[in-house]
Amino acid sequence: IKNSDPDNISLFEGKAYFPKDAAYKAYLKTTKPTQEVGVSKSVCNYLKVVNNQNKRKFKSLEVTGVVSCACTHVYVLSTVDLQVGEQFRNTDAALFEALKQRMYNRSTSDLDIMLSYDCNCSYHVNLANHFENATFDGVRDCLARMRYMIPDLHVNGHNDDCIYQYGSAYMECNGHNHMEGIEQLWIGLNMLAAQTRQMNNGFRQDTLINHHGDHNWKKTIGQIPRLVIELTEAKGLYYVKDAEFEALSMRCREQYPDAYKEWMETDRHMTYTVGKKKEVQSPYRFRKYQSGGEAVADTCETPSNDEHLEGVLMPETLESRSRPIAWIYEGILLENDQRKLTHRIHQEKKQPSKAEKEAIVTEREKLGQNISKWYKEATIGTIAEVFNQIYADTEPLPEKCRLLLPSALPAPIRSKLGIENLIRVEYDLREGAAYDAIAEIRRRSSTVAFMDEMRQRNDKGVQRLTRSLRELEDARATLELCIRHYNTHRQALLGLRGPDQLPFPYPDMTLSDTYRKRRTLKRALGDSRRLDGAIFGNMKKGQTLAQPEPSAVRAPIRVEFPGTQITRKKASQDTKKTKTDAVEDESSKTKNELQPGWVWNALRRPGMTDEEVEAFEIEGERVGFFRAEAERDRWLEQWEIKIAEFLRCIMSFDKYAETWAQLATKPKNRDRPGYEAYAREKVHMYSSFAKRARLEFINLGYEKALDRKEGERVQDFLMAQRALYEEEKKHHSDQGADRLTNLEE
Incomplete structure (x- = not known):
């Protein structure tokens, strides 16, 4: 057929995908x-x-x-x-x-x-x-x-x-x-x-x-394996999103009881317009006008991790305390300096600079002098001797020189040296440093999130985008350095922990633990598969970031959630305590008690009042609450849709096999063996498809869906199954609460 033939028309004449x-x-x-x-x-x-x-x-x-x-x-x-x-x-x-x-x-x-x-x-x-x-x-x-x-x-x-x-x-x-x-x-x-x-x-x-x-x-x-994958994925992600929403809901109910009650009564389908521009509003949109306009992040420099250590661990009275405490504390600060120098060297390799190289050389010399002085002032003479031997043999770079704090020594050597008092001192100082590192990570992560948001919203043009991207990468690198500080302190605590001490309640941290979905902007692609990081309260009911060991004996803990000073103050006013209760509470506190803290830094505009800041924070939590609820509901619907589609797939293959069987047995096809053979081949093919689909469906645990009562609709079956899911979830939640209660007792 020549493609230039004007008389050539479609052979299907409108009976396929194209109309006549x-x-x-x-x-x-x-x-x-x-x-x-x-x-x-x-x-x-x-x-x-x-x-x-x-x-x-x-x-x-x-x-x-x-x-x-x-x-x-x-x-x-x-x-x-x-x-x-x-x-x-x-x-x-x-x-x-x-x-x-x-x-x-x-x-x-x-x-x-x-x-x-x-x-x-x-x-x-x-x-x-x-x-x-x-x-x-x-x-x-x-x-x-x-x-x-x-x-x-x-x-x-x-x-x-x-x-x-x-x-x-x-x-x-x-x-x-x-x-x-x-x-x-x-x-x-x-x-x-x-x-x-x-x-x-x-x-x-x-x-x-x-x-x-x-x-x-x-x-x-390819429909059967695709449905197996999609059904399994939908079920798994529903459970993940449901757990995330339950944790968020419990936290919001604790922090913002009045607002939470209002949220539960809000119509999820409500959309309306406001202002002269008729901007559409819905429960899932951040209401910028509520706090008098968009709030902006505080651009002031946040104190470094070392400054927090100096403020918390090094009070004015420290100089008057025993020298071993000061020596351990100085060693922890030197470790931080080593990681900072290593980080600076790594950044310089990515962006070479002659001035930065010279600054690194100067800082390296200064760090080497401080380490040498620290070893010479060691309260344990054996450690000073070991240091002299190391430098005499190898002279390692200051940022790679191992500081022989008690946490760096094997347990048998610590026992042989008899430095139990130093071990306890380092444990206490490390614990404080770890909590300070977490606070610093929260502040740094809020800065990174704000910089990313402002870059996407305001920066246009190659020059501005390139500059803002470099600044954002530097901020992320600083955040990663803070995470390394925390992980080092945590690892040291695990090595120093004695048999009578409680385990440090937080797990190892990665950069993904600091991720948080943006509340002030519209939903981004991929949000339905992402979770907020662990430091932002993404925990199951009654849990800290990591469950303690079953054998651990814990003091009673009142579980609180991250919030602002204002919301925590309001929540505390609801419970009246007697003087006796206050004395008992004070005596029951231990150093290992999990202190509540606000995990997301306020995006404050200069001049904003505390009430405006609180309203801004509650608005962000409101949007996050409704969006998390929507994600959970969509995955539940997806799970049920895939169950219905699997059933429809099986019915479709059965119907195809039945139709081809009828064609094979038609009287006019008996004298045409080729037609009958072709039809029976199709019967066998679609029957095998239906058999395989039915077997896969049963293996996934949905046999009851195939054994529905006569006349029972698929939607009725799914609604009954939804009630069973809720009952099963409640049963597991009650079991978890009982285990937590027994553990606390």
């Missing part, structure tokens, strides 16, 4: 282009770009591309040709071809139709008017139960209002469905473009139809 060519061209003649209808203009920057592209491209071309409609599994349902870019009338035709396959003349249904489109914020406004055309008879009733969303990646190119009206994360009964899957289709189509570009209309359509059929068949044979 003559009918489609007649529809286009009776429908005005989108620009003439007056709905193409939009306030969204994303749509402005699309409209400008349509004006500049595709001149003198009969067909400029295609628009396709697919289901959530990216099975292609329909495709139509484009003439002058992507116009709404072309999209209407593709939507009609997809709807009429399953919804034609079906006026009632218990299923909603979720329509995802890149520019739904403008498209759906006049969709009912478009469907008044006689062409859309038979599917017009579908609009009454249609909901509209914008794919997660594309919605970030729209105005912020769109994400709260059309974002998938905040739509009930949608599951975790980002709707970007259809973009996979264009990978293959783009490779075909070089071939179809020179074809005539009929041959081009047949080529695309064959491609769509191959694409859909590969989706079919």
Whole structure:
């Protein structure tokens, strides 16, 4: 067939993915282009770009591309040709071809139709008017139960209002469905473009139809393993998100009881507009106007970790205390200096500088002198002798020289030297240093988060972006240094711990533990799979960051949560204590008691009152609460949707096998053995698919879903299962609370 043959038409004649060519061209003649209808203009920057592209491209071309409609599994349902870019009338035709396959003349249904489109914020406004055309008879009733969303990646190119009206994360009964899957289709189509570009209309359509059929068949044979993966993932992430939300909910209920009560009564579907600009508001959006505008981070330099040590561990009376305490303390500070110098050397290698190299040499000499002086003043003569031997043999670099504090010595040597008093001193000092390091990490992480937010919001242009990125990387590197300080102190505590001492209650820390989702900005891609770091209260009910050893004997602990000074002060006013209670509480305190602290530094504008700061903090917690709840609900819905899809997959394969069996036994096929053999081959294939799907479903533990009572709907079964999940969760929660109570007793 020559591609220049004008008489060549599609062999499918509208019975595949493309509509009949003559009918489609007649529809286009009776429908005005989108620009003439007056709905193409939009306030969204994303749509402005699309409209400008349509004006500049595709001149003198009969067909400029295609628009396709697919289901959530990216099975292609329909495709139509484009003439002058992507116009709404072309999209209407593709939507009609997809709807009429399953919804034609079906006026009632218990299923909603979720329509995802890149520019739904403008498209759906006049969709009912478009469907008044006689062409859309038979599917017009579908609009009454249609909901509209914008794919997660594309919605970030729209105005912020769109994400709260059309974002998938905040739509009930949608599951975790980002709707970007259809973009996979264009990978293959783009490779075909070089071939179809020179074809005539009929041959081009047949080529695309064959491609769509191959694409859909590969989706079919891979559907079972894909459903197994998605169902397992949805279940696991639901449990993770549920635990995260329960911890957040418990913390908010403790810190902000009045606000929490209001949040629980808030309508999750409420959206409204405020101000002259008619900005859309919803429970998931940060209300900037509440505290008189956006608050900004305090740009003052936070004290370094060493300054905190000097303020907490080195009071004015320290000089008058025994020399061993001062010697241990100075050794801890020297360790910090070693890590700082190592960090500085590493940074200089990334960004070479002659001035920085000279500064490093000077600092190295100073550190070496301080270490030598520290060893000479050692309270244990043996340690000073060991140091002299080390320097006489190797002369290591100051930043790599090992400081022989008690924590650096093996337990047998410590026992032989008889330095139990020094061990206890270092343990106490290390414990204080570890808590100070945590406080510093909280402050540094808040600074990094604020710098990242301001960079994305305000910095434009290569020069400013490059400079701000370098500053952000430096801030992150400083945060990592603080984390190394903490991990070193923690490791030393583990080595120094005696049999009568409680374990340090915090685990090893990584940079991921300092991550926190941004409350003041719109939801970012990937948030549904991320958790806030452990230092921000992401803990299970009744737990610290790490569970103590079962054999440990603990003093009674009142679990409190991170909060501001204001909220903690208000919470303490609710409980009245007698003098006797106060004395008992004071006597029961131990050094190992977990002290509550606010984990997220206030983003304060100069001149803001404490009440405004508190309102800003509560607003951030409110947004985080609703977003965490939405993420949990979407993963629960996703879990249940995948159960329903698995059942539908099994039913579909059974129905295919039954249909082919009927075709094989038709009287007219008895005299055509080839037809009968082909039909029976299909029966065997679909029966094996159904058997495999049923076996995988049972192995996942959903046998009861297959053994439903006659007449029981899938949604009724899922609601009953949801009640069982809640009961099981409550049972495990009660068991955990009982274990914690017994441990405290």
